[in-house]
Amino acid sequence: MPSILWRIPVNKVVIAARACLTRQKAVALGFQVDKAAHKKAMEENAGVVDAAAKKMELLALHGEAVAELVEQSIDTTNDSFKYDPKPMEVSVVAIWCGRRKGFFEYIDKSFYVECEQSPDAENPKNHIGLVFDKTPFYAEQGGQIFDIGCVRNSSSSFTMDVEAVKVYGGYVVHYGTPKGLLKLNESLNVEIDMKRRALVMNNHTSTHLCNFSLRSTLGDHVEQQGSDVFAHRFRFDFSHGKPLTVDELEEMDERVRKIILQDLPVYDKEVPLDEAKQICGVRQMFGEAYPDPVRVVSVGVSVDDLLANPTSEEWKNYAIEFCGGTHTPSSNAPITFTTINEEAKSKGVRRIVCLTGQEALDALQASKDYKTRMEAALEGKTRSALSTTVADLLKELDSLKNFPYCDKSRFRQALADAKKTATAQMKEQEKEFKKIAADFAKETGAQLKESDQKFLVARLDIGSNCGVLKNTIKSMQKQKMIPICLLSFCDGKVSVSASSTKAALGTLPANKWVSTTVSSVNGKGGGKPDAAQGVCTNVNEENVQAMMDAANEFASQNI
Ligand SMILES: [Zn+2]
Known part of the structure; x- marks a missing residue:
């Protein structure tokens, strides 16, 4: 995920937080499978993202508010912990209640009275944004969804579920609905939802694999044009002038799955920009203003090895990018991968939607199951019976969401061929019938x-x-x-x-x-x-x- 990560709208104030990129690798995270909880999480996630987007809109930390923080000599948030997100104690440096209300020094009883609610009740009017001195939360940026989690004081008399996190001019704002009383400079314990983070990292790392694999299949003209990385799927946009053929997409998918199976380590390191740009095959965007030093993320070969011989053509065989997102420690964390949609995003830009982990496993299994059903249903059928079965199978195929795109295309083709056969058989039979009738x-x-x-x-x-x-x-x-x-x-x-x-x-x-x-x-x-x-x-x-x-x-x- 290169380019857009650095295009964060920085307000007029100059921010230094970006220089705080850590060198530590992402922690190894276990991937657990719990289908019921997983489905629930998907539904919840969709709701959280929508609701959070609305809250963020209402509570965006606008330029004047950022300037106010700078004037008060409040340092921007140290978010370097996001690459190794452990529970930590932080200090509340700003309580933001939106453009109309501004900054508060307290969340006291009067705050809830004004919102016509008790301190214990949920109320959409109560949403606030908290800025801490430091944070392990990843704020939404570069196409990667924010972390969610919770904050509480030591006695748990104040708690807040963090539903969205966004960064404005280097200040990371944690959004949620507070419960209890809070004052400025109070210490809070913060913790992110690591299961969800693991899912996001699986998907984020897979964008790198797609980026690499697409170029290998389609050619050097392929450049990333953006991405949206969520917990349960991701979108990846890239430059290419025409739809991918099923063969191309299948080859791309297969290569990504192969890299996942290879269980390659994922390396990252901050490197002086001039030096980093020398690395052969590194993904960077023409005209992009990258920070210096820049974070280099490489799958399968260490950044030190890259720098020892930066111009080696060998590096073209690896997924190497400039990226500030969060990644899995190795390539096999996503378990497997499949593309479920391919479409035009705009002129000269294609968009693929992909799954990893349990979603990908489910999709690949659904495809196997459908193939078995399809073959059994078509077996021995001819003429109108065949035609009717094809129509039923097509209807079912259309209704299947989260289905491997290539398989769907191939099944559609198989059904179209069966339909042709049925039509030809019926025509032939009609001829015979006419002869019999005559x-x-x-x-x-x-x-x-x-x-x-x-x-x-x-x-x-x-x-x-x-x-x-x-x-x-x-x-x-x-x-x-x-x-x-x-x-x-x-x-x-x-x-x-x-x-x-x-x-x-x-x-x-x-x-x-x-x-x-x-x-x-x-x-x-x-x-x-x-x-x-x-x-x-x-x-x-x-x-x-x-x-x-x-x-x-x-x-x-x-x-
Ligand atoms: Zn990345």
């Missing part, structure tokens, strides 16, 4: 001509095309003008077509003939006395015979 009309018509039959009820299984049945009847009536009713049984469905004659319109109207025939198996029919059609679904051979009998009986009684 032969039937010719032979039966000739027999009728020789007989003194008053009507005809016959079965002609040629699919569910009532038009073909109708034409067949017409063809026979040309040879002998008598009322005719044809039934076609196919794939559990019976289609009925009947045509009367001028002479029999009054006694054997086609519409009544059809409705009587189909009603024996709860079918539906419609038409006029001269010609009518009907359909029955979910029927068996027995039902077909019952319909034939009903049609014969009705005609015999009414002709």
Whole structure:
């Protein structure tokens, strides 16, 4: 995550906090899997981010407020602890209550009275921002989401869940709803939510792997154009003029997964900018104003090794970036990886959305499960049954979120191919049916001509095309003008077509003939006395015979 990390809107005051970057590596964090808690966390996280964004908007530390802190000689926050975030004791150096209310010296009873609440109650009007002398919290910047956590005094008579953290001109503001009483310069114990931090680090480190892997697959023109790193997914934007093919994306995904499996150490070190820029293959943006020294983050090769021979072409084989974000200590912390979406972000810029950890495992498993279901469902199906199954499978595939993008594309293609096969089979069958119908009309018509039959009820299984049945009847009536009713049984469905004659319109109207025939198996029919059609679904051979009998009986009684 290079570039944008350094584009933090610094107010008019000059801030030195950025120089406090630590050299310590991120602590090793265990990754625990708890599906129910995990789902809950996802929902909560979405809410937290939205609510926090609103609060931050209302409580943004604007330029004048920052200037006020500077005038009071309050040092900017020492946030160097963010790379090794342990619980720590801090001192409250500012209590910010928003543009209207300004800075407070106390959170006392009158604060809650003004908010029409008791000190114990939650109230959206109560949101405040606390600035400490130092902090282990990572403030939202460079596309990486802020840490959340809690602060409390030693007696726990004051507590606040930290729901959002943002930095303004070097002052890190911790937002939340206070409970209890607090005064300026009071000591507080602060602690970040390490489980969530671990998820964010998994995703952040994976942005580096994507950045590297995309360039390896697509070419040197690929530059990062931004990223949004959350606990449960991340977005990565990069320059590339056209959509990635499934093969390209698959290769990119596979390379990232391979680096994860390699369990490479992730190194970081602050390096004088001039020296850092000499490193071959380092990701940096043209025209970007990087701090000096700059933090170099490298996966698989130590920064000292890079600096010992900075121009070696060998370094092009590693993910090396200038970055101030938080990273996992090794490449295998994310467990696995998958891309779930690829789209245009703007002209010449593509955006991928990716998962790591349990989300990625779930997505890859969902894909395996779907493949098994799809193959079983398609097995042995042909023609219309195949076509219907394909439609059902496509509907299901569309509804599956958090699904590996490449797999979805491949399954879609497989289903499109199956649909083509079904359509071709149905066309071929229709041709055969037409031929059968023509032969039937010719032979039966000739027999009728020789007989003194008053009507005809016959079965002609040629699919569910009532038009073909109708034409067949017409063809026979040309040879002998008598009322005719044809039934076609196919794939559990019976289609009925009947045509009367001028002479029999009054006694054997086609519409009544059809409705009587189909009603024996709860079918539906419609038409006029001269010609009518009907359909029955979910029927068996027995039902077909019952319909034939009903049609014969009705005609015999009414002709
Ligand atoms: Zn980074």
